[in-house]
Amino acid sequence: MTFEPTTPADTHDTIEVRGARENNLDNVSVDIPKRRLSVFTGLSGSGKSSLVFGTIAAESQRLINETYTAFLQSFMPSTGRPDVDSLRNLSAAIIVDQERMGANSRSTVGTATDAHAMLRIVYSRVGTPRLEPSSLFSFNNAEGMCPECEGLGRTxxxxxxxxxxxxxxxxxxxxxxxxxxxxxxxxxxxxxxxxxxxxxxxxxxxxxxxxxxxxxxxxxxxxxxxxxxxxxxxxxxxxxxxxxxxxxxxxxxxxxxxxxxxxxxCPECAGTRLNAAARQVKVAGRTITECASMQIDDLVSFVRTIDDPAVKPLVDTLAHTLDSLVQVGLGYLSLDRESGTLSGGEAQRVKMVRHLGSSLSDITYVFDEPTVGLHPHDIERMNNLLLGLRDKGNTVLVVEHKPETIAIADHVVDLGPGAGPRGGTVTYTGDVAGLRASGTLTGRHLDHRIRLKDEVRTATGHLPIHGANTHNLRDVSVDVPLGVLTVVTGVAGSGKSSLIHGALPRHEGVVVVDQSAIRGSRRSNPATYTGLLDPIRTAFARANQVKASLFSANSEGACPECKGAGVIYTDLAMMAGVASTCEKCQGRRFKDEVLQYTLRGKDISQVLAMSVETAREFFTSGNARTILDRLHDVGLGYLGLGQPLTTLSGGERQRLKLAISMAKQGAVYVLDEPTTGLHLADVDRLLALLDRLVQDGNTVVVIEHHQAVMAHADHIIDLGPGAGHDGGRVVFEGSPERLVEQGQTLTARHLRAYLER
The missing domain is CATH 1.10.8.280 (ABC transporter ATPase domain-like)
Known part of the structure; x- marks a missing residue:
């Protein structure tokens, strides 16, 4: 039975937010319909996450935690109430975000989705020879793990x-x-x-x-x-x-x-993690380790051949879980793939699968850009899953930039008008048709299309890749043109990253700018990472005739109570630690005497609290302005100078790395989905930046799914035709114009549709 959204009959059908002031939210009040799909749009830094995650989801989870006993609460992180006047009609919130699933090497796709647990039960019931307890097939249990590697598969x-x-x-x-x-x-x-x-x-x-x-x-x-x-x-x-x-x-x-x-x-188990007894048991001619290493879309077919009535209900449930993984575009993975090796987008989709078969209804599901890392072909399937969650009677809140997902919304909340201090207000609420006519930045760009270039650049040379065989690549040889903008595309799992990251970094002069975590402590921030803090400290020292080291929270100027961290960290042993604002410095990180020194009326903590855009107005020349201009150029104008790097998304980390490497000339820049987290309006700015890098004598190679970037390319390398063992081949090379006119690939089909709209 399909749930049909209806007009709210009373106030209980609406989540009421009144006076939200979390982060940059400017006293926001808004009504969000329940049991609908609501999409939150706006520039990066406009306040979407502060409203959805920092206010609505945070308060829902805090209220649920308060229902536990005082004993249990003592083991939980203590979270304060969001800065909001009132929130009414909340339901239990489940956050499905892009946080990596941790580096625990005992966690796999199979364990994270319970698919491996179901497979273990099947083998314990109908396997030959018989091993009855399912724990004997678990590499995380002493009974089943390989004694040599203790279930890790490696030594x-x-x-x-x-x-x-x-x-x-x-x-x-x-x-x-x-x-x-x-x-x-x-x-x-x-x-x-x-x-x-x-x-x-x-x-x-x-x-x-x-x-x-x-x-x-x-x-x-x-x-x-x-x-x-x-x-x-x-x-x-x-x-x-x-x-x-x-x-x-x-x-x-x-x-x-x-x-x-x-x-x-591991030489004993050959990486399969299980002991010899578990490795010998077969069902329908296959061992459990063979099943775990199969591509999921192949495993589904095999599981459906198991027709023993003793496990039929379990097999049906397992097949449904595996089908769900295929539906979200993860059919190219295997159950033995370690969770820590998944990208942020892959991790979010694995978490999503956990909830698709849930019997719960009237839940609030909160998604953070669920289309990240998805080819347009896969976005269609993701949209169907979001609608499916809604149709089960749930409230679905999605922070998203992609027009394909905005288009399916029942309700849109657009924030802005700008980012950081210039954002934080609701500029539009209503349906998608109203958004198009609203005149907001999002509304104006919803149907905006990048056109094909009249003339593409000519390559100045080539970087050859010969016989690439990493992962699913099939002896791929391709020439990457120099001096132009090349876009490498194809469905998720087609081999794009394996080809580019596996081969290009070996060449001299290649600068890889990816979304991986930036190594550094929780004290690191954009000011320290980019070197911006050095000219700032020098300016303060000269203005006050004192040592520059006083203006470092990691040196002489640090608050003695929190050692310059601004917060006091409490270790909760098994659980995540809790950070509370330092009472002595009120989170400003510096000694009181240091804060007496000012530069044009601002102390060092006030400067570090500025956004990049505000700081550009404060520092109008010199090295500081040069670095700030680069941060502005890569679309990070809303970032706070002192914002911890641990709070940045993958897309923000990539653009921050790009900002500090932009001074190089004659380099080959490799970017991995740089449009992640970018508003439609910011994509234009990114394309202008990529053009500038090429015009300055560099080569830019972009792994990307966004059709605007494909359309703007000089050269396209398309991999496929599918994912996993259905991919791994170059299915097209040439200009975007030739791809549109002659291409028969999934990418060609979607790029044609994009340009025709």
Missing amino acids: DQIDLEELYDRELSLNEGAITVPGYTVDSWYWQVFVHSGLLDADKRLDDYTDQEWNTFLYEPLTKVKVGKNSFSYEGLVPKIKRTYLAKDRDKMQPALRAFVERAVVTST
Whole structure:
């Protein structure tokens, strides 16, 4: 039975927001119909996320948390009430965002969607030979995991020569591991244990001494009246260093681990993670490890051949889950694909699948640009899934820029008129037809189309790619033209990233500007990352005749209470830590005496609180203005100078990286979906920026699905024809005009439709 949206009959059919002031929201009041699909539009930084995620979803989740007992709440992050006068008629909110699914190597697509759990039960019930408990097929359970790799599918081997210098003694600093320098605590344990001669060169050690030095298990030793634990260097490093998340390590330690640890496929299970007994059980001629490694769209077909009545209901549910993964454009994945390797868009679609089969209704689902990473062909299927959630009686709130998804909305809330301080107001609410006629920036650009160029640029040379075989690529050879704008396209999973990221970075002069996380602490922000803070500190120092280091929150000027972080972090052990504003500096990060120094009436914390656009008016010349202009050019004018980098989206991180690399000449820039998070109006600015890079003598290669970028290209390389093993081939090379006129690919079909509208 299909749910038909109806006109709200009473106030309970509307989420009422009154006086929302979260972040840049300017006392926003708006009514959002329930059990409808509402799309929130506006420039990046206009306040969409602040309204949808920071206000509506945040308050819904806070109220749900308050229903738990005080004991349970003590283990939960403490979240404050959003800055809003009132919110009425909220329902339980489920946030389906683009946050990566974590780097836990025990989490896979199969475990994240419960598909692997269902497959395990099928094998435990009808497999041959019979292993009845389903836990025997789980690589996360001691009963089922491979004993060699403990269910990880790979083993870490330490390169011992990276741990020490054989020519030195312990007293001379033979241990070269970070944290083991002479006189350090770890060094003292080895030297004063009484188990080793601290003056003897390592090269002169006997076999017994080598074993004690490297592999001695944890043991108590007594020196005089004191006793302490001694452990060989290898198990100690495994326990204290290798068990940690590498992304959270200090740079020197991370560099050591990457240098000293060699990861290889487990020789016992060949990467399948399971023990020998589980690997031998078959259903319909296949093992569970073979099923887990199959492409999901192939696995669906196989699962449907299992016709044993003992598992029929389970097989039907499993097939439905796998079908859902295919529907959201993830049929090219496999169940054994690690969750941490998924892109933000892929992660969001995997999370979405969890909810498609849910029996819950009257839920509020909140999506953050669900079309990210999707080819226009896949956007059609995504739209159908959003409508399906609505038709089950749910309220669906979507933050989105793509006109294809805006077009299916029952209700649109447009924010603006600008970004940052110039945004934060509702400029339009109503249906899509009304948005088109509204005169807002979004309304004016909804039917805006980039036309094909009258004349494309001529290549000045080529970068050859020969015999590329990474992932699903099939011995691909292609010439990437130099001196022009090339767009590499194709459906998700067709091999675009494998081709470009797998081959081009090997060439000299290639600058890869992607959406990966920026390594750095939570103290890092656009000002520190771009080098903008240096001229700002210098300007403050000159104006006040004091040291520039006073104006660094990571140096002398830091608030002593929060050490310049602006917040106090509370570790909640198993759960995510909680950050609360530092009471001493009120989040300003600096000592009170530092804030007495001003530059043209502003203290350093007020300057760092400025947006890029505001700062451009404040710094009108010099290095600071040059850096600010680059940030403006890449569409980041709304970003705060002191905004933590950890709060940036993938698209924002990519544009920030582009801003700091723009000064290079004669480079080959490789960009990965740079339109992510960009409003339709900002796409024009991005195209102008790409043109400028090419005109300055650079080559630009863009992996992209947006038809506006395809239409503006000089050269297109289209991969396909499908995804996974149905892709991996170059199906078209040439100008956009020739693709439109002669192409028969999915990309050609959608680009033609775009230009005809």
